[in-house]
Amino acid sequence: MEFRQIQTFLEIHRQGSFVNAAARLALTQPALSRQISLLERELGAKLFFRSAAGTRLTPEGEKLLGPANDLEHSLRNIQESLKSKESISGRYTISCGGTIAAYVLPQAVRKIRQKHPDLLVRVVEGDAYDTLRSVSGGESELGILSGQPADSELESEFYFRDEIVPVVGLSHPLARRRRMSAASLGDFECVSHHPASAIRQAVEKKWKALRLKPRIVMELRSMESVLRSVEAGVGVGFVSRLSVSKKMRVLPISELVSQRDFYFCFRRQSRGMDQFIDLLRNTGS
Numbered sequence: 001m002e003f004r005q006i007q008t009f010l011e012i013h014r015q016g017s018f019v020n021a022a023a024r025l026a027l028t029q030p031a032l033s034r035q036i037s038l039l040e041r042e043l044g045a046k047l048f049f050r051s052a053a054g055t056r057l058t059p060e061g062e063k064l065l066g067p068a069n070d071l072e073h074s075l076r077n078i079q080e081s082l083k084s085k086e087s088i089s090g091r092y093t094i095s096c097g098g099t100i101a102a103y104v105l106p107q108a109v110r111k112i113r114q115k116h117p118d119l120l121v122r123v124v125e126g127d128a129y130d131t132l133r134s135v136s137g138g139e140s141e142l143g144i145l146s147g148q149p150a151d152s153e154l155e156s157e158f159y160f161r162d163e164i165v166p167v168v169g170l171s172h173p174l175a176r177r178r179r180m181s182a183a184s185l186g187d188f189e190c191v192s193h194h195p196a197s198a199i200r201q202a203v204e205k206k207w208k209a210l211r212l213k214p215r216i217v218m219e220l221r222s223m224e225s226v227l228r229s230v231e232a233g234v235g236v237g238f239v240s241r242l243s244v245s246k247k248m249r250v251l252p253i254s255e256l257v258s259q260r261d262f263y264f265c266f267r268r269q270s271r272g273m274d275q276f277i278d279l280l281r282n283t284g285s
Helices: 003-015 018-025 029-043 059-086 098-103 105-115 128-136 198-210 223-231 273-283
Strands: 048-051 054-057 090-096 119-125 142-146 154-169 189-193 215-220 236-240 248-250 258-267
Touching: 003 018, 003 029, 003 054, 003 059, 018 029, 054 059, 090 128, 098 105, 098 119, 098 223, 105 119, 105 273, 128 142, 128 154, 128 258, 142 154, 142 273, 154 198, 154 223, 154 273, 189 198, 189 223, 198 236, 198 258, 215 223, 223 236, 223 248, 258 273
Parallel strands: 090 119, 090 142, 189 215, 189 236
Antiparallel strands: 048 054, 142 258, 154 236, 154 248, 154 258
């Protein structure tokens, strides 16, 4: 059974004749009659009485009328929903951390702007506290956080999983080693993010579990500063896998790899948020 057969059935009922329905659907009468014959054959029932006075439904046709109308209504809802997504407009401010701002959103925002020129997207970078405050206070429509927010007033949805990996610059002595363990690092020199950062907190849990005591030679607030210092060979760094450059080597120490899940967070009953999040999912990471 094809939907065009259902459409033909409904149009004949509404027009009261095969001739008028054929004209309405821009079909020849033989083509229209063939659609109904195929439908009747598949259902095993005659659907119309035809006479000089016009066309009316048989009892079997009456039984089909309700479900056919429901099916047509459902299709229209789907079409309207898709059309709505195609024409999404408005203004959205996204608050997020440095990894998302640098390695996920630039491509996503560019693609969204190309496809939806009436949609204004603004990105504000900050730490987790800044993001929660911005979304809760209404300054940002959407936040992207590492981990689910504890605020019960905010909704959250899983976005994607990232890994924090140990890396060194290509000039660093460890870059030439093919096998190593966390224990073999000893009191290694480390280029670290500042203590309040989500990456630092995740990495410190690993250090504690493995009883590692790195010597932090640089403690930096800027992700860019961490990356450039690692590339220069200053020490071991722990960075998002998304940010690993060709000037770095990921150390083959699986026990030092941490995982973190990113979540969208937004205020309850935020209008249009489902559509906007779908756009980000389809164009982002």
